[in-house]
Amino acid sequence: MRLLASxxxxxxxxxxxxxxxxxMAVAVASGVVFTGATLMRSIDSSMAVGFTRxxxxxxxxxxxxxTNITAALLTVEPTDLVLDQDLFARAGIASVGRxxxxxxxxxxxxxxDSHHDSVDLIGFDPALDFTVRPWLVxxxxxxxxxxxxxxxxxxEAALGSELLIFGKPHTVYGRLGKTxxxxxxxxVFMTFDTFEALAGSVHGHGGGPPAVLQKGKVSGFLVxxxxxxxxxxxxxxxxxTLKGVKVVTGDSTMSGIRQGLAALLxxxxxxxxxxxxxxxxxxxxxxSAIVTERRGELGLLKAIGARRGQIVGMMVIEAxxxxxxxxxxxxALGVLVMRLYERSLVYYLENIGVPFVWLxxxxxxxxxxxxxxxxxxxxxxxxxxxxxxxxxxDPYDLVRGEG
Amino acid sequence: xxxxxxxxxxYVTERGEVAAVAGLDLEIATGRYAAIIGRxxxxxxxxxAMIGGLSRPSQGQVTVDGTDIWSLSENALAAFxxxxxxxxxxxxxxxxxxxxVDNVALPAMLGGDAGSSATYARAAALLGQMGLxxxxxxxxxxxxxxxxxxxxxxxxxxxxxxxxxxxxxTSDLDEQTEIxxxxxxxxxxxxxxxxxxxxxxxxxxxxxxEQIVHIAHGAIVA
Numbered sequence: 001m002r003l004l005a006s007x008x009x010x011x012x013x014x015x016x017x018x019x020x021x022x023x024m025a026v027a028v029a030s031g032v033v034f035t036g037a038t039l040m041r042s043i044d045s046s047m048a049v050g051f052t053r054x055x056x057x058x059x060x061x062x063x064x065x066x067t068n069i070t071a072a073l074l075t076v077e078p079t080d081l082v083l084d085q086d087l088f089a090r091a092g093i094a095s096v097g098r099x100x101x102x103x104x105x106x107x108x109x110x111x112x113d114s115h116h117d118s119v120d121l122i123g124f125d126p127a128l129d130f131t132v133r134p135w136l137v138x139x140x141x142x143x144x145x146x147x148x149x150x151x152x153x154x155x156e157a158a159l160g161s162e163l164l165i166f167g168k169p170h171t172v173y174g175r176l177g178k179t180x181x182x183x184x185x186x187x188v189f190m191t192f193d194t195f196e197a198l199a200g201s202v203h204g205h206g207g208g209p210p211a212v213l214q215k216g217k218v219s220g221f222l223v224x225x226x227x228x229x230x231x232x233x234x235x236x237x238x239x240x241t242l243k244g245v246k247v248v249t250g251d252s253t254m255s256g257i258r259q260g261l262a263a264l265l266x267x268x269x270x271x272x273x274x275x276x277x278x279x280x281x282x283x284x285x286x287x288s289a290i291v292t293e294r295r296g297e298l299g300l301l302k303a304i305g306a307r308r309g310q311i312v313g314m315m316v317i318e319a320x321x322x323x324x325x326x327x328x329x330x331x332a333l334g335v336l337v338m339r340l341y342e343r344s345l346v347y348y349l350e351n352i353g354v355p356f357v358w359l360x361x362x363x364x365x366x367x368x369x370x371x372x373x374x375x376x377x378x379x380x381x382x383x384x385x386x387x388x389x390x391x392x393x394d395p396y397d398l399v400r401g402e403g
Numbered sequence: 404x405x406x407x408x409x410x411x412x413x414y415v416t417e418r419g420e421v422a423a424v425a426g427l428d429l430e431i432a433t434g435r436y437a438a439i440i441g442r443x444x445x446x447x448x449x450x451x452a453m454i455g456g457l458s459r460p461s462q463g464q465v466t467v468d469g470t471d472i473w474s475l476s477e478n479a480l481a482a483f484x485x486x487x488x489x490x491x492x493x494x495x496x497x498x499x500x501x502x503x504v505d506n507v508a509l510p511a512m513l514g515g516d517a518g519s520s521a522t523y524a525r526a527a528a529l530l531g532q533m534g535l536x537x538x539x540x541x542x543x544x545x546x547x548x549x550x551x552x553x554x555x556x557x558x559x560x561x562x563x564x565x566x567x568x569x570x571x572x573t574s575d576l577d578e579q580t581e582i583x584x585x586x587x588x589x590x591x592x593x594x595x596x597x598x599x600x601x602x603x604x605x606x607x608x609x610x611x612x613e614q615i616v617h618i619a620h621g622a623i624v625a
Contacts, residue, residue, distance in 0.1 A: 010500035305485020396458035
């Protein structure tokens, strides 16, 4: 093995320019695959977070409620009108995937901000929520319980610290990231139990507590469509099944973008597979030429006693060394490209509040190792057949330049 | 003892099948110096390749010391070539990326004697015997054609073969170098008792042989 590796290295060193070109070609392919795979997985994770954070596909509120469409698909808007909390659970609408109930009360004199500032208190059900918790950037390491509150990004308070709301102590359980939506930025989020416990302190227009503070009543529902369902189907199903409700749809292009990006990522994956395949073919063609050029040398090696396995082994090791080196170089180039990417586009995206979640370190190492191993496998596969074919020939045919 | 029975080699060409060696019988006793002579295209090299296990015959048998070499498996034949036969080709047949000492040690290393100091000591000693003791670390391109050919003879001897096959080993050398190379080969034949089969055009070289095999059109004519 050491002898074959040594011969392979010497052969690579003999044709430095060609070896270097081969290494560079494989490096480009491996670099693209490594960078592509890492970014693709990162974009995929970011998309998962981003789209989850984008909230619901539509909102269902009491008929007659006013809605702010900008904030609508993150939280419902505070109104005096309410719906039953188990409305969707009872209806069982097939085109609705998830329906997260929310309670909202806009309050003053809560003690949270200065005296006249209004604050949105938002109640949600952690078991059904899919629009609030995805924004959590930090939290106490336990489940949320009664008396806990989550603060919007614009509020400063240490985790675990005490926050008085209408004089009642609450614990800061977590904080949300920047959403760009006022309701979230300055809102105080809590479970329904915590929310309803404030009933004695919050006063509605009539003087008594608003209806939304009653148990079993909510301001509205944030709805996510069932897979394959269209907003139109869901809207008709909801309006025909539920009485006294209004359906507010968000930007329907969001689901289009989600599907489009998924298709784009699949397209990139297909391109990467094609690129690796074409590199394997290129290596194979190159090694066919190398074997042809070195027929005399291979014939000589066979004549002096090299076995077929040794001939094939020498050529395959030579290819694996070259393509493996190309793989390592490609990963190094990929890391550089990703550093540039991080300092430009990712920096920009994060500045405007769009999350970008990099793959974690161990997974990046796995992707890098996979790129190098795949590059080496390409070398092995690409060189095996020409080497195997040459090894079958009689030494005399090879020495004479045939075969 | 080397024995060929009904040995035949056909090549397929655009003009049809051509018999390079046409059913040839031959015996060469162990330790002999035999010369195979004939005009270009007479089938000398094809015969030599079949005797040396380099080219599979279309028909017939080659037996070396009782072993039918073409009935051996691929790996066994490779081992046979490695251990029992030394080749001196008509072209410079050293690997250009290896030093002379590496080239000489290579057959032993391929045979499983990889990297041992004894192998390198033997290779150095053989190169010394060939007058190349001062060129152990030289690369083939750094020595003359005659020195390269001597290194090839040293390589042929590294595994102490029973048979040396030399296919026009001096065809591209000057007269003086030719004499020196032939002296080396004949010394191996005489001193080690190694059977030497030489393919040559040169009748003067052939006249020194104990057995001359004259081939024309793939058959022995004398």
